[in-house]
Amino acid sequence: MDNMIYKQTRAAAEELGEKAGLKAGNILVVGCSTSEVLGSKIGTNSSPETAGEIFRALQDYAKEKEIFLAIQCCEHLNRAIITERAAVPFADPVNVVPQPKAGGSLATHAYAGFSDPVAVEEIRADAGIDIGLTMIGMHLKKVAVPVRLENHTIGEALVTGARTRPKFIGGERAVYDMSRL
Numbered sequence: 001m002d003n004m005i006y007k008q009t010r011a012a013a014e015e016l017g018e019k020a021g022l023k024a025g026n027i028l029v030v031g032c033s034t035s036e037v038l039g040s041k042i043g044t045n046s047s048p049e050t051a052g053e054i055f056r057a058l059q060d061y062a063k064e065k066e067i068f069l070a071i072q073c074c075e076h077l078n079r080a081i082i083t084e085r086a087a088v089p090f091a092d093p094v095n096v097v098p099q100p101k102a103g104g105s106l107a108t109h110a111y112a113g114f115s116d117p118v119a120v121e122e123i124r125a126d127a128g129i130d131i132g133l134t135m136i137g138m139h140l141k142k143v144a145v146p147v148r149l150e151n152h153t154i155g156e157a158l159v160t161g162a163r164t165r166p167k168f169i170g171g172e173r174a175v176y177d178m179s180r181l
Helices: 002-020 048-065 105-113
Strands: 027-032 068-072 081-084 117-120 127-131 144-147 157-164
Touching: 002 027, 002 048, 002 127, 002 144, 002 157, 027 048, 027 105, 048 068, 048 105, 068 105, 081 105, 105 117
Parallel strands: 027 068, 027 127
Antiparallel strands: 068 081, 081 117, 127 157, 144 157
């Protein structure tokens, strides 16, 4: 099953990256319930092994595309974010080290796997992957746009995607640069 989890995660990340037009330096936020991936109710069956495969797939993709990963913690840490310090050079860090039952298994792997991890209360990501309905929307830039993924499951969990775009401002007289969307 581990190889399947890696492949499904990698496929979802690649698809979203392509559809969202992610570029080097962009931030991809990921929320994940390993319980849901394993077919259990969110928060009831945390799996460090499953998280390890998901993290490895995401990290491989992020390194290849030169983007930053931002991993959302669970509600017990108020959905804080674990990311590389270089992704948020001006953010105010918070002091917490996620654990499988307080932060989540994926955030725990991220904290151990990033070269210079930092926890922050919020981030404004360019795109996001939600594995198991973990509610990542609070960490996306305005304006979030849903992305329908063909790769919409990892294990037993539903996967949703989002990209962001700049706000349209100025009303009927404004001219917009649609190439930036």
